[in-house]
Amino acid sequence: MRLRKILEKDADGMLAWMHSPLSAKVFAKDFNHYTKVDVLNFIQHAAQNNTELHYACVDENDNYLGTVSLKNIDKTNKHAEFAISFLEKSHGTGASTFATIELLRKAFFELDLNKVYLNVLSCNQRAISFYEKIGFQKEGIFKNHIKKNETYCDLVWYAIEYDAFNLKYNSPTRKDK
Numbered sequence: 001m002r003l004r005k006i007l008e009k010d011a012d013g014m015l016a017w018m019h020s021p022l023s024a025k026v027f028a029k030d031f032n033h034y035t036k037v038d039v040l041n042f043i044q045h046a047a048q049n050n051t052e053l054h055y056a057c058v059d060e061n062d063n064y065l066g067t068v069s070l071k072n073i074d075k076t077n078k079h080a081e082f083a084i085s086f087l088e089k090s091h092g093t094g095a096s097t098f099a100t101i102e103l104l105r106k107a108f109f110e111l112d113l114n115k116v117y118l119n120v121l122s123c124n125q126r127a128i129s130f131y132e133k134i135g136f137q138k139e140g141i142f143k144n145h146i147k148k149n150e151t152y153c154d155l156v157w158y159a160i161e162y163d164a165f166n167l168k169y170n171s172p173t174r175k176d177k
Contacts, residue, residue, distance in 0.1 A: 001098050003055040006046055006067060010056050011039045013064035017085050025148075026124040027085075053106070057086070057099035065090040068099040070107055070116070078114040080107060100134055101169065108162045115161045121146060122154035135168045136160045 006014075017023055018031035018039070046054040054069045066086025073080040082103070086096050107113045118136065120127045132138075136158035144152035 001057060001059055001065070001095055003057055003068070003099060003102050004062075006043050006054050006056045008040060008043055010064040010067075011036055011043060013087060014039050014042075014067060014085075017066065017087050020088060022088060023085070026121060026127060053103075055099070055103065057090075057095050059095075065093075065095045066099065068103045070103065070111075073111065073113075075111070078112065080111070080113055080116055082116045082118040096130065097134070104134075104160065104165055105169075108165055113162070115159050117157060117159040119155050119157050121148070122156050123148075128156065128158075131158050134160070135164055137164070 015034065015036055018034050023031055046052065051073045052069060052071045053073070054067060056067055057065045059065060064087070066084065069083040070080040071083055082100075084096060084100060086099075090096070104116060107116050117139070118131065119142075120131065122128075122141070137160065138156060139159050140157045142155040142157070145155040146153045
């Protein structure tokens with residue numbers, strides 16, 4: 001497996017997870033109305049955006065498995081928002097773990113960030129377990145923040161800081177700035 005920039009050839013795979021019934025249940029955002037044109041526009045925009053990084057995780061044959069992203073990159077305050085979405089067929093393969101750790105390495109060692117944060121619906125226990133396994137720590141809860149199927153769900157905020165990541169993954173040290 002490896003990470004690479006997302007390409008136009010990844011559009012069908014991206015659209016597949018967007019239109020998945022599982023995605024409709026676990027994401028706060030509704031992706032079901034997105035079209036291939038929307039996805040191609042996103043891919044084109046992603047290549048030109050300097051406050052976001054989007055990578056495709058691909059297998060040894062360059063087949064798209066999912067996307068990992070750093071959004072809202074703030075170089076002044078040294079933080080960014082993490083996002084991840086993978087095809088259901090790649091669940092349980094280790095691809096999500098690989099992609100997340102690699103993207104966090106880029107965040108902390110290439111971009112020199114101090115913190116990466118994310119939010120997740122409280123009902124998405126699979127994702128919460130995954131984030132906690134990686135080393136993200138809960139920082140807060142926005143109660144009844146997202147309306148899903150006529151009921152309100154909590155939005156839980158998690159973050160991982162450079163020091164915690166470095167300790168857990170025995171990464172090379174960097175000079176503090």
